[in-house]
Every structure is written in C-alpha cells, then in structure tokens.
Amino acid sequence: xxxxxxxxxxxxxxxxxxxxxxxxxxxxxxxxxxxxxxxxxxxxxxxxxxxxxxxxxxxxxxxxxxxxxxxxxxxxxxxxxxxxxxxxxxxxxxxxxxxxxxxxxxxxxxxxxxxxxxxxxxxxxxxxxxxxxxxxxxxxxxxxxxxxxxxxxxxxxxxxxxxxxxxxxxxxxxxxxxxxxxxxxxxxxxxxxxxxxxxxxxxxxxxxxxxxxxxxxxxxxxxxxxxxxxxxxxxxxxxxxxxxxxxxxxxxxxxxxxxxxxxxxxxxxxxx
Amino acid sequence: xxxxxxxxxxxxxxxxxxxxxxxxxxxxxxxxxxxxxxxxxxxxxxxxxxxxxxxxxxxxxxxxxxxxxxxxxxxxxxxxxxxxxxxxxxxxxxxxxxxxxxxxxxxxxxxxxxxxxxxxxxxxxxxxxxxxxxxxxxxxxxxxxxxxxxxxxxxxxxxxxxxxxxxxxxxxxxxxxxxxxxxxxxxxxxxxxxxxxxx
Numbered sequence: 001x002x003x004x005x006x007x008x009x010x011x012x013x014x015x016x017x018x019x020x021x022x023x024x025x026x027x028x029x030x031x032x033x034x035x036x037x038x039x040x041x042x043x044x045x046x047x048x049x050x051x052x053x054x055x056x057x058x059x060x061x062x063x064x065x066x067x068x069x070x071x072x073x074x075x076x077x078x079x080x081x082x083x084x085x086x087x088x089x090x091x092x093x094x095x096x097x098x099x100x101x102x103x104x105x106x107x108x109x110x111x112x113x114x115x116x117x118x119x120x121x122x123x124x125x126x127x128x129x130x131x132x133x134x135x136x137x138x139x140x141x142x143x144x145x146x147x148x149x150x151x152x153x154x155x156x157x158x159x160x161x162x163x164x165x166x167x168x169x170x171x172x173x174x175x176x177x178x179x180x181x182x183x184x185x186x187x188x189x190x191x192x193x194x195x196x197x198x199x200x201x202x203x204x205x206x207x208x209x210x211x212x213x214x215x216x217x218x219x220x221x222x223x224x225x226x227x228x229x230x231x232x233x234x235x236x237x238x239x240x241x242x243x244x245x246x247x248x249x250x251x252x253x254x255x256x257x258x259x260x261x262x263x264x265x266x267x268x269x270x271x272x
Numbered sequence: 273x274x275x276x277x278x279x280x281x282x283x284x285x286x287x288x289x290x291x292x293x294x295x296x297x298x299x300x301x302x303x304x305x306x307x308x309x310x311x312x313x314x315x316x317x318x319x320x321x322x323x324x325x326x327x328x329x330x331x332x333x334x335x336x337x338x339x340x341x342x343x344x345x346x347x348x349x350x351x352x353x354x355x356x357x358x359x360x361x362x363x364x365x366x367x368x369x370x371x372x373x374x375x376x377x378x379x380x381x382x383x384x385x386x387x388x389x390x391x392x393x394x395x396x397x398x399x400x401x402x403x404x405x406x407x408x409x410x411x412x413x414x415x416x417x418x419x420x421x422x423x424x425x426x427x428x429x430x431x432x433x434x435x436x437x438x439x440x441x442x443x444x445x446x447x448x449x450x451x452x453x454x455x456x457x458x459x460x461x462x463x464x465x466x467x468x469x470x471x
Contacts, residue, residue, distance in 0.1 A: 013442045020416060020441075022423055049449055053398050055418040058305045061315075065301065066294035073293060073319060074286070077326050081284060084327070246287075253285055 009036065015043050019050060071156060078152050082145040136186055137255055140206055143179050144252045147213055150176060151245050154220070155236060166227045173220035180217060184210045205251045212244055278338055282329050289329075293322055296339055300346040307350040307414040308357070309402065317353050321346035347415060347429035354407035394455050401451030405444050412437055413444035 010018065010029045017023045033039050062068075150172055187207055216239065223231070239245060280288035300321055304314035324345050325332075332341055402410060411430055415421040421429070427437040 012446070013438070016442050016445050017438065022438075045453075046445075046449075049452055050417065050445070052394050052452065052455075053417060053448065055306055056309055058302045059311050061298065061301055061311075066297045069297045069318065069322075070290050070293050073322055074290075076319075076323060077286065077289065080323065080326060249286055253283055257283055 009039055012042070012046075015046055018043075019046060075149065075152050075156065078145070078149045082142075082149060132190065136183075136190055139186070140183055141252060141255055143176075143183055144209070144248055144255075146179070147176055147217075148245065148248055148252070151239060151248070155239060155245065166223060170221055170223060173217045177214065177217045177221055180210055180214050184214075205247070205254070209244075209248050209251045212242065212247070216244065275334060278332070278334065282332070289326060292325075292338070292342075296342050297322075299339065300342060303343060303346050303419060304350050304353075306418045307347065307411055308353055309399075313353050313357065314350075317346060317349045320349045320352075324349065344425075344429045347411065348431065351407055351411040351430055354410055358407055390455075394452065397452050397455055398448070401448040404447050404451065408432070408440050409444040409447070412440035413448075416441045 010023075010032055014023060014025075014029065018026060018029045023029055033043055150169075154169070184207065187210070216235070219235065277288050277291060281292055297318060300318045301314055304317035304321075305311060308314055308317065321342065325342055328345075332338065405413065408430065412426050412432075415426045415429060416423070423434050423437045423441070426432070426441070427434045430437065430440075432440065
C-alpha cells in the first residue's frame, strides 16, 4: 500500500501512451488506475475521446486504380530514367562526353560530305577502344531512353493530348530517326562492318531494336498532319504486336546491367 | 512481390516496377487519404511516393519489407503535402458531415435521429479538431491512431526522434480533447474495464 502511495500518478502523456499500448510502466499504471477513482475518470474520458475518433472512410479509387496510376506514372518514370541515366552516363564518361559529340559530328559529316572532320578524327585517335565502346553505349542508352519516352507517349495517346495536333510528335520522330541512323552507323563501324555481330554481350540485340525502331519512327515522321485516329490506333497496335517497347527496355536493361557497377548496399529503409 | 522481381525493378525494368505500383498503390492511397483527409491530395501523394521510390529503389536493400519501405516514403510525402496545404489554406480539412462513415454512428437497433445528430456533431468536431493540428501532429496522430503504427515507426517515417513522435501524438490528443471534450463525456468510469491497450 505504501508502495502505491509512493508511485507518482501517471501524467496525461503517460495515459495516452498506455492507451496505445506503449507505456513504459504498464503494470504500475494499471495499479494506479485501480487505486484512484479520479485517475479512472481521467482515463475513461481519454478512452471515450479516442474511441470516438474513427478513421475517415477511404473512398474506393475503383478497380482500375492500379492500372490508371501506372498510366499516369509511366511517362514521368521514363523521364526520370532518362535523367538518371544521363547523369550516370556523364559520371561514367566524364569529360569524354564532349568527345562523343565530335565523334558523332564526324560521322554525320563523313556520311553527308564524304569527308571526315579533322578535329574529331584527331580526338578519336586519342581514345582507347574501351573508351569508344563506353561512349557508344552511353549514347545508345540515351537514345533508347528518348525513344522509350516517345513510344510511351504514343502508346498512351499523349501525342494528341499534348496539343498541336500531330506536328510535335512528327518532328520528335524525325529527330529520333536521325539519332537512330547515327547509332546504327556507329555500331556498324565499331563492329568493322560485321553488322549485328558487334563485340560485347551488352550490345546484343541493340542493332535489332534500332532496325525495328526506324520504320516506325519514319512512318510517324512522314505522317500527314491530319492523321486519322484509326491510323494512330494501327501504329499503336503495331507497336504492341511487335513488342517494340518491351524489347527496347530489355536491351536498355541489359546494357545497364552489364556496364554499371553493382549498386552499393545501404541500410534498410533509407529515406527517399 | 518476390525478391527477384524487386531486383528486376532495381535494375530499371519498368514492368517489374509496374507490378510494385499495382500491388501497393491502393494501400498507399488508403494511408495517404487517412493522413490528408482528401482524395485528390492522396492521389498526388501516391504518385509522388512512387516517383521517389523509383528514384531511390537502388537504396532498398531488402532488410525491410518493400511495403513498409513504401509506406514510410508515402507517409513522408503526405507530411510534405500537409505542410504545403497548411501554407496555402489552413481550413482545408473541413469535411461534410454527410460524408462521415457509418462507423461514426453508435450501434442502435433502429434509427435514432437524436443520436445520429450527436454522432454527426462529434464527427464534425473531429474534423474541426484535425484542422487545428500542425502537419507533424496530424501525420503522427493519423499514423498512430488510424494506422496503428508504433512511435518508433512514426519517428522513422516522419524523420523524428521517438520522443518527438510521442510528443506529437500527445499534443494532437490534447488539441482534439479541447475541441471534443464538451461532446464526449466519460460513461461511468467505474464500470469501464481498464485495459492496457487500445480499446
């Protein structure tokens, strides 16, 4: 009895913790409650109060919620991947990325005018084969990312929703055709004219995907401004049937996997 | 969702991440709605949470459950949303009494207009009381009271110390008591069965 009297009455904060089952001295509090009518009244009031506060009824977002959520997220995530991979490419290639521009310029000039750009040629000569391969793969990843964003937009019919009719999609497709050709040519040159049999496992399938992309991009680039919905649906159906997007992502995944260092393990639940 | 699929998502496979979104989307929406009390805000929170999760997926090492990790991110996003909303419109939480769930009504054999009206009055007062809470208090209280999370979990989700999480819950209860106290009277303290946990 004397022990009970010497135990201080629990504070309101302790009663709240007790209510939620997190009290540090639950048995003492229960004894105090048994011993004090005043404390029981306080605790009863607290229970009554908290018992009245029920969770708000959550509206049902509908059976298609997951799918709709993904449809909204997919383009944004694709953009996020583009940014992340670009950052990675810059980290990996560092200052060499600028050289890629020169190499690409040399390729374009070489193809269009039959002449090699001297500066690019000089720089290219200074690069090891490994550096060239890495630059080529970084450029390929970037191109595939851009193409993925474009195709996701096409798949989700964002090309019309974005406004401006089909004009924007057409000019974007034309840009992608140029970079697609550039890459195919670079891959061909890197393999010494051996076509798809480029060295390095991570490039397997890259040429095939690029070849597959090109007619689709060309068709969009040359589509009339007043493209009928039926034509657009056909393009989407072809995209789906050929599994272009899936194969494109598979190649991205493979290149990424085979050319990136393993992710560094971090502690569980690191805050985003 | 098995480890292999999570690993695929970590390598950037969109289909694997899609499975994560479809599996956990509803649970995150429920959490976000309970924390923010608004469906539109909850949708934004869920999207933001998945964007963050996608960006930081490489840092998930599997020691925690993926669902727990995602909940933590979503809770944090919901807190951010509450803070943004507080800056814009502090009265945002007001909710129509008619929208209150059936759980607010006391169990009766038949409709009792007086009791229903009182129940609605309490529900409205709860909503008013929630608007008085700071974002941290509301977030902590929602996680504690509606989601049944421990103080440790709340602290981790909201970036607080455990004591800070406990204090936030306590301050929330105190404020709600001020708003609701006159409506809620203890019904025979001596008759109540005293229990250690939540009744």
